[in-house]
Ligand SMILES: [Zn+2]
């Protein structure tokens with residue numbers, strides 16, 4: 116629960132978590148001293164490291180030890196654009212490693228100090244200025260936005276800063292790039308058509324806030340992918356879009372015992388071609404619940420091959 120509170124990014128984050136962030140940022144090994152202290156925001160969202168050994172403050176070490184012990188990491192098929200934009204851009208945890216080479220240029224110093232660029236959304240907004248039709252792609256451009264950057268933020272090279280912001284967000288893989296077409300752009304909540312029907316909700320985007328991008332008990336042998344699945348449904352023109360009622364069931368002899376044997380059954384109607392009975396292969400746990408799952412999966416595959 117302590118780790119959960121620490122990672123509850125947002126307005127309800129406890130004050131102690133902010134102190135913990137600051138202490139993590141102070142307690143960095145020699146190899147990380149070149150990381151600008153101003154942009155050391157969070158070790159779970161960025162790639163810089165704080166001490167994880169016994170030189171760390173004991174309470175902070177408990178946090179990192181707990182995260183390690185329970186396999187905490189960022190994981191999910193897709194995230195909300197609003198959440199992607201809140202990720203710190205500097206040392207972004209999921210960016211291409213080349214992002215680390217973009218930290219110390221003159222333009223990046225200006226981005227950090229004068230433009231106060233901290234997260235992906237800040238960098239994206241600045242990069243988007245390059246697309247403004249009034250902008251002349253020169254540092255002495257007199258367009259409204261360049262005049263604002265020069266006058267109010269005292270930026271001496273707005274064009275250079277916009278291009279650097281673009282370079283930063285160009286290191287983001289599709290899943291973490293707010294410019295991508297994300298599943299949230301085309302997946303819709305299923306409509307409730309009839310009272311007795313529950314339409315399968317196929318949306319894959321993790322809801323919530325930045326706090327919800329983390330998972331525990333992850334498999335260290337599996338590397339999460341940062342590509343986006345294309346889940347746009349393209350029904351063939353001759354598709355039969357009619358409904359079919361399928362009864363499914365799973366059962367298991369000696370459920371819970373070593374000699375358990377599970378099976379799955381599908382029934383549509385007398386002599387229907389989709390009627391099936393199946394034994395569960397032995398590499399699937401032999402249980403009543405798994406029988407039910409296999410029956411449902413098989414029915415879905417047979418109904419929509
Ligand atoms: Zn301009």
Ligand SMILES: [Zn+2]
Pocket residue numbers: 225226229230270271272273276
């Ligand atoms: Zn600037």
